[in-house]
Amino acid sequence: MSSKAPSTMTQAEIKLCSLLLQEHFGEIVEKIGVHLIRTGSQPLRVIAHDTGTSLDQVKKALCVLIHHNLVIYRVHKRSVVEYEAQCSRVLRMLRYPRYIYTTKTLYSDTGELIVEELLLNGKMTMSAVVKKVADRLTETMEDGKTMDYAEVSNAFVRLADTHFVQRCPLVPATGDSDPGPPPPAPTLVINEKDMYLVPKLSLIVVLAVLHSQAPLPESSSVCSQIFRSLPGSYNISKQVLDQYLTLLADDPLEFIGKSGDSGGGMYVINLHKALASLATATLESVIQERFGSRCARIFRLVLQKKHLEQKQVEDFAMIPAKEAKDMLYKMLSENFISLQEIPKTPDHAPSRTFYLYTVNVLSAARMLLHRCYKSIANLIERRQFETKENKRLLEKSQRVEAIIASMQATGAEEVQLQEIEEMITAPERQQLETLKRNVNKLDASEIQVDETIFLLESYIESTMKRQ
C-alpha cells in the first residue's frame, strides 16, 4: 500500500496517529513515531537530538515500530541508516477489530486467532503463530482435549493463499553486517490490501465472478466460467444465472458490465465504478443528515447535471430562490460544492462570466475524509477524557474486583463477598454504568467512522490510479 510522504500529512492525520501510537505503545514510542511522521527520513542520532530523548530509548522505540511495520529503514552509502515512518500504516491500527472479525466470519475461530496474534505482534514465524494459537484454543477446550497443530497449520496456509497474511521480504545483507544464517522459517505479517468488505449486493454471483477472475480484477469472466465456479449448494440453473447477470449488468449502478457475447456472455466487475457510487452515496447521505433533504436534492441535481447556474438550480429543484441560495452557499462554504468560472469574453470580465455550481467528487471525498480523521481524533480524546475524569472510581472498582476474585479463589463466604462489594456505593455504581455506556458509544462510533474512511480511501486510491 503506498505510503504518504510526511509533507502531505495533515495536522488531523498526525494528531490521530499520535493518539493511536500512544494507546498502543505508550508515550515514548509515540514521541519518536510522531517525530518521524512530521519530519520524514532521519538517522538515529538526529532523532535523539531533535526529540531530546536518550539514544537508548530511541533505539527501543524504533525496534518496536520497525517490528510492527510502522517504520522502515534504509541503508545509505557509508552505512548511514535512515528511518522513515509509514503514516497510513499507523492509521490502519483503527481497523484491527474489523480485520479480526472479518477473518472470524470467513475462517472461523482458528483464523481469527491467527490474525489476532499477528496483529498484536507485528511479525511472527509461522511455527510461533501456530503454536500460540493452538495452545490458546486448547485452553478453551474440554479437559484432556488438545488442539491439533496440523489443523491450525492448514488454516494458516489458507490465510496465506488468500493473502490475508503474507510473508515478510528477506532482509538484504548490507556491506557492513556479517551475513548471518537465513531465517529458519518465514516471518509473517498481515496484508490488508485484499481485505475488501464485499458489498452485500447479489453476493453469490459477485463472489463467483470474483473467484473466476483472478489475477486481474478488471479482466472479464465468461458466463460459463462463472457458472462453474458457483458453489453447488446454491442450485442455480444456467438460465437463472443468465438472468441474474443481465439484471446486474443493466443496473444503473454499473457495478457489473457486459463486455461481449462470446461464451454465453462476458462479464466484468467494475470496481472503480462501484467505489465511485459508494463514495457519492456517502456524500449525499452526509448532506442529507447535516443539511436536510432539500439540500440533498439540490446536491444530487448538481451532481447529475454536472454544471448549473444559480437560476437553473432554483428552477430544476423547484425551491424558492432565497432558500436555494442559502443552501448552495452552505454547501459551498463547507466545500461539498464548488464554483466554476466560465468566461464568455476573452477579457474575463465578471459581468460577462458564467458562474456555475459543480460537484467535484474527488475533492469532496478528500474533504470528507479529512473530516473523518478529525472526528475519530475527537472521539478518542473524548473517551480518554471521560476515562480520566472517572479515574479514581475506575481504579477503586478494579481493586474491589481484584480483591473479590482473590477471595473467591481462597473460598470466602457469600457474606464476606457482599461486604466487599458494598464498598462501591449505589450512586458510584450508577456513575460507572453511565461511564461504560458512554465509552461504548464512543468506541462504536470510532469503528463506524473507520468504515467510511475505508470507503473514501479506497475510492480516492482507485481514482488516482487511473490518472
Next chain:
Amino acid sequence: MAGNKGRGRAAYTFNIEAVGFSRGEKLPDVVLKPPPLFPDTDYKPVPLKTGEDEDYMLALKQELRETVKRMPYFIETPAEKQDDIERYSKRYMKVYKEEWIPDWRRLPREMMPRKKCKKADPKSKTAKAADRGPSLTNSADVLKKIEELEKRGDGEKSDEENEEKEGSKKKNKDGDDDDDDDNDEAEQEEYDEEEQEEENDYINSYFEDGDDFGADSDDNMDEATY
C-alpha cells in the same frame, strides 16, 4: 486595475446577479469570528449501527486496548511506574510482562544495545549507542585531563575520571572488534557516563587499583596507628 473607491457607492467587480443576489438587496452579515465550538444543529445525528457484528467488534476493540498495555511492546515512561500509595490489592493485580528480544537480523546493527563487560545483561538500560572508531586520541585526551585534575588534588573527581578512563579503555577494546561508522561526539560519551553513574550503587573504580585501598585514605580509622 484599481477599483473606483471613494466615489460614492461601491461598485461590485462582478455581476452580482450571477451568484444569485438581486441588485440593492441586503447582503448577509459579514462573519466576524469563528463559528461556535459546539453549534446547535437542526438535525440530530443518525443512531449508530447495532447488531451482532458491531457488538463483537466493540468487545474486540476494548479487549485489544487492554491487551496491548500488557504486551512487551508497550514502553512505559518511568514516571508511570511510580506507585503513590502501597495498596493491598496491588499484590493481586501484578502484571508480568514478557521480555521481548527483537530479531536482530532484521534490524540495522546500530539498533543493538552495546554490552559493557561488567554488565552481563544485554538488555541493560545503560547500553551504549556509540561505538568508538579510532579512539586513541580520545583516551589520550582523557589521560591528559586526569593528570591535570590530579594535580589539582581533587580526590573525588579523580575517582570519577578513573572510572571514565576505565570505561573508555574497555570500550576501546570493543571498538576494535566492531566497525560501526557512527559519528563520535564527546558529549555523548559524557552523557552516557553520567547516566551510568546514576544507576550504580557503587563507584566502579572503588576497588580498581588493587592495592592498598585503604592505605592512602585519611578516613580509614581501622588501621591502628603506631
